Amino acid sequence: MALLIVFVSGMAVLLGAHRLYSHRSYKATFLLRLLVVLWHTVSSQNCLWVWVRDHRQHHKYSDTDADPHNARRGFFFSHIGWLMVRKHPAVFEAGRKVDMSDIEADWLVMFQKKYNKNGVPEHLVAEPDPEDKVFNQDEALLMEDKRTDSKKMAASLITAKDRSKEKQG
Numbered sequence: 001m002a003l004l005i006v007f008v009s010g011m012a013v014l015l016g017a018h019r020l021y022s023h024r025s026y027k028a029t030f031l032l033r034l035l036v037v038l039w040h041t042v043s044s045q046n047c048l049w050v051w052v053r054d055h056r057q058h059h060k061y062s063d064t065d066a067d068p069h070n071a072r073r074g075f076f077f078s079h080i081g082w083l084m085v086r087k088h089p090a091v092f093e094a095g096r097k098v099d100m101s102d103i104e105a106d107w108l109v110m111f112q113k114k115y116n117k118n119g120v121p122e123h124l125v126a127e128p129d130p131e132d133k134v135f136n137q138d139e140a141l142l143m144e145d146k147r148t149d150s151k152k153m154a155a156s157l158i159t160a161k162d163r164s165k166e167k168q169g
């Protein structure tokens, strides 16, 4: 039974996340897409949106710093290690440029993205730590973006204040 689950969820990644969603190699009916999304969730390999983004990025920037699993960083890194360490800044940078519009048009994928936060359902692995905000790198990235945005805003406010002071003085 366990082997069957591994096999079917593996197929969902191979034929679903990879051939169907990342490369659009074939068209799928709603039922097949539903099965792919469900079994991809079972595979615990992030949500489909993140999987597809990482994979498209991998093909586009193959073996460069912007490749999320850059093979030049060694066998271990390119297979498992890349999921355990913080992403290279170039990966963040390039990740923002990947066209995901076709994926975002599929509500099944977006539904999974919304509710499947860390790939592995946390309660199955360990008690989630509410303080551990960095666990999900993509969420951490969004938080970072917001922080730099507010820093920039604060900086521009300060210069605006200085300018108005200069005018007065």
Ligand SMILES: [Zn+2]
Residues within 6 Å of the ligand: 018, 022, 023, 055, 059
């Ligand atoms: Zn591929």
